[in-house]
Amino acid sequence: MLPCLRYDVVRMNENELFQAALGLLPPWLVDRCTFEQAAGRLDLYLDFPRGSVFSCPVCQAAGCKAYDTDEMTWRHLNFFQHQTFLHARTPRVECVQCGIHRVSVPWARPGSGFTLLFEALVVMLAKSMPILAVARFVNEHDTLVWRIVTHYVDAARAKADHSAVTQVGVDETASRRGQTYVSLFVDLEQRHVLFATPGKDASTVAAFAADLKAHGGDPEAVTDVSADMSQAFFNGVAANLPKAVVTFDKFHVVSLVNDAVEKVRRIEQKTCPELVGSRYVWLKNPENLTERQWEKFDTLDIVNSHLKTARAYQIRLVFQDLYTQPPEEAESYLKRWYFWATHSRLQPIIDVARTIRRHQDGILRWFTSRINNGILEGINSLVQAAKAKARGYRSDRNLATVIYLIAGKLHLPSLPT
Ligand SMILES: [Zn+2]
Numbered sequence: 535m536l537p538c539l540r541y542d543v544v545r546m547n548e549n550e551l552f553q554a555a556l557g558l559l560p561p562w563l564v565d566r567c568t569f570e571q572a573a574g575r576l577d578l579y580l581d582f583p584r585g586s587v588f589s590c591p592v593c594q595a596a597g598c599k600a601y602d603t604d605e606m607t608w609r610h611l612n613f614f615q616h617q618t619f620l621h622a623r624t625p626r627v628e629c630v631q632c633g634i635h636r637v638s639v640p641w642a643r644p645g646s647g648f649t650l651l652f653e654a655l656v657v658m659l660a661k662s663m664p665i666l667a668v669a670r671f672v673n674e675h676d677t678l679v680w681r682i683v684t685h686y687v688d689a690a691r692a693k694a695d696h697s698a699v700t701q702v703g704v705d706e707t708a709s710r711r712g713q714t715y716v717s718l719f720v721d722l723e724q725r726h727v728l729f730a731t732p733g734k735d736a737s738t739v740a741a742f743a744a745d746l747k748a749h750g751g752d753p754e755a756v757t758d759v760s761a762d763m764s765q766a767f768f769n770g771v772a773a774n775l776p777k778a779v780v781t782f783d784k785f786h787v788v789s790l791v792n793d794a795v796e797k798v799r800r801i802e803q804k805t806c807p808e809l810v811g812s813r814y815v816w817l818k819n820p821e822n823l824t825e826r827q828w829e830k831f832d833t834l835d836i837v838n839s840h841l842k843t844a845r846a847y848q849i850r851l852v853f854q855d856l857y858t859q860p861p862e863e864a865e866s867y868l869k870r871w872y873f874w875a876t877h878s879r880l881q882p883i884i885d886v887a888r889t890i891r892r893h894q895d896g897i898l899r900w901f902t903s904r905i906n907n908g909i910l911e912g913i914n915s916l917v918q919a920a921k922a923k924a925r926g927y928r929s930d931r932n933l934a935t936v937i938y939l940i941a942g943k944l945h946l947p948s949l950p951t
Contacts, residue, residue: 549564549565549566552564552578559640561586561587562580562640563581563583564578564579564580565579565581569616575616577619578619579621579622581622581623582625590627590632591627591636592631593629600625600627603625604623605623608620608642608652609652610648611649620649622639624637643685648682650947652672656668656672656683657683657947658949659671660679660939661939665680665683665932683935683939686946687938688935690938690945694749694942696749697749698723698751699721699724699746699755700723700756701722701903701905702722702728702742702775703759704717704718704719704720704739704760704761705717705762705907706734709732715733716930716933717742718913720909720913722905727937727938729742731745732930732931734764734767736766736770739773739775740774742774754776754777755777756777756778757777757778757779758778758903758905759775759778760783760903760905760907761780761781762782762907763782763786763790763893779899780899781896781900781906782896782899782900783907784857785906787897790889791850792816792850793882794886795846795883796817798880798882799813801882806843809841812830812843815827816843816846816847845878845880846878846882849871849874849878849880853890856868861902865898868897868898871887872891875887876888916940917936917937921933
């Protein structure tokens, strides 16, 4: 907490004013400033009195004398609409213990050409704006903005504690027009992204397990994993999270049955033109239909119709009701459904019923674990929105950085309030 100081601006010269506004502490002071209106920039030249001493940046020992200095420049927050730069001859000090090292200046981190406050502004903007828009806004190249955001996200992730993780959801999101994938691992209890990594195979689970360990977690402590029915994830879990039981995510399972209904409809519409344009009617539950879709429903006369699509739709509705059954009846309910579906004479429905049968254990596991990827769907939609806005992620690594930034619940720097 800074002391609440009031300054009598009238009695101050501009150097003292900027010194106070920057919160500079001795030995640092503002030596002079120049303002070029045409160029729209303010330059503040910082200095320290001859004979000043500094702390050693390595061992923190006080009283080190300047050995030599270098001119360094940092971009700071704008002064009104004008770009502002700090300049300082920055000393290296000679410490009897550690030798010669560059001092750490209180307004910037080592190696950065921006002040801490400028970087905090960039990170704050990046949480709600695409990186390219941030770059335009602060008038810097987007690679510099990426560098800042990556630094703070990595630093915050390095400190993240994953020791309490027991329930994990995993899903993939397509990056760069679906050519490649980034897998997301989410803590289903704390509801944040633990790990994002390129790829979607068994090795991504291995990478997650290693990352979990690196953050104080224990792969053997993971009891439940929610995932889609991909064999790769399943194998990866078995190999790397040995105590975890897989629950197949119910949204994925229902969506497979939906896909089968759509296949039936697409075949049938060739001989039954009134089905054209009705795809989204069949994807919904009756209670969610719009008025327009109800009309379509009525024209198709669903209840009495002999449409194959209508039958497939009924089979889907009944499958979905599995999730409303009492746990002790779930297995026999699924069995009856399977019998009905496999005798439907609708090939896509028969196929999906067999898939479901093969994955029955993981589907019924839901009645014990009660976990699903609902939270991942929410995160995914944030990520999709970010992707839509930010053309040019440049790499899947950058996409992972943005995912951590918006969905990682990390402790990131912010501007003082
Ligand atoms: Zn030292």
